[in-house]
């Protein structure tokens with residue numbers, strides 16, 4: 001049983017299906033078979049539940065946290081997943097929005113796993129074009145044959161063939177994939193406009209592809225999951241609003257402290273105490289950034305610190321020099337933002353002293 005303590009000092013990767021599984025095989029089977037209909041947590045066979053350890057039962061406010069393939073699912077996450085699964089099944093796209101590092105991409109993949117179909121990933125960026133999404137001419141291949149065998153005769157034959165690619169959206173829409181469009185607001189509105197008719201009319205117009213048909217019909221299994229960070233598009237791409245009107249937007253927030261600790265223990269196979277140390281160090285870095293009115297480091301950096309400490313056997317202790325160094329390396333640019341004007345090595349010395357006190 002993978003009790004909370006049982007995970008302490010654990011260095012080996014856990015076999016995903018052997019420990020800590022408090023579900024009966026019947027439950028497991030039913031949750032797998034009922035995917036998409038069940039109101040219960042849809043947990044595959046390798047789900048572990050932390051719910052039943054005697055230690056944790058003692059804590060009255062203990063929330064239910066399960067892990068699936070090293071992904072920790074809190075009550076809040078499960079609720080979002082279940083609601084989103086319903087909306088997608090009914091044909092409505094969902095959109096996870098929240099600050100960097102709160103877990104939007106992780107949540108999107110967890111959600112996509114619930115549908116037994118291929119997943120297409122798109123990452124929003126300014127240079128994403130209609131050709132990337134729909135496909136188009138990507139160049140030519142040419143074959144040259146030069147016959148110069150007889151000196152005075154020079155014969156040349158050119159054969160030029162157009163090369164075409166199929167765009168990723170076209171592929172996904174045609175074959176009924178689950179599309180994850182991560183950070184979609186980073187793309188230009190002109191590119192994202194293609195999604196308007198996909199989401200509203202269920203067709204994909206094939207502008208500029210020189211194909212015979214002018215549009216294709218969206219496959220009934222096609223599902224779309226979007227993510228965005230509101231800080232990045234506030235007021236920038238106003239015309240995304242039309243798109244936002246066609247999807248169900250669910251705000252995602254930082255996992256709570258308990259979940260953060262679970263995520264670190266699970267991801268990096270470290271003890272709860274070690275995870276707490278990292279979270280406290282992150283909180284300290286966050287408050288320092290807030291005081292200085294600079295960018296605030298995200299939870300992702302805590303995951304990085306935990307993974308690196310675990311992999312390189314750095315003792316997770318704020319008094320340990322190696323840990324301090326690792327922490328400041330991971331916090332790199334946040335650290336630099338916070339020491340404006342000060343000598344870097346002096347500032348680091350001072351901040352290491354502060355870190356020791358957390």
Ligand SMILES: Nc1ncnc2c1ncn2[C@@H]1O[C@H](COP(=O)(O)OP(=O)(O)O)[C@@H](O)[C@H]1O
Nearest residue numbers: 070071072100101102103104105106263300303
């Ligand atoms: N529920 C979770 N279980 C395990 N790891 C998680 C969970 N949520 C977030 N993480 C980890 O936290 C970091 C940030 O998550 P990510 O999904 O990339 O956030 P976002 O997309 O909001 O920026 C990643 O390293 C991710 O693997």
Ligand SMILES: [Mg+2]
Nearest residue numbers: 104105106182
């Ligand atoms: Mg992300």
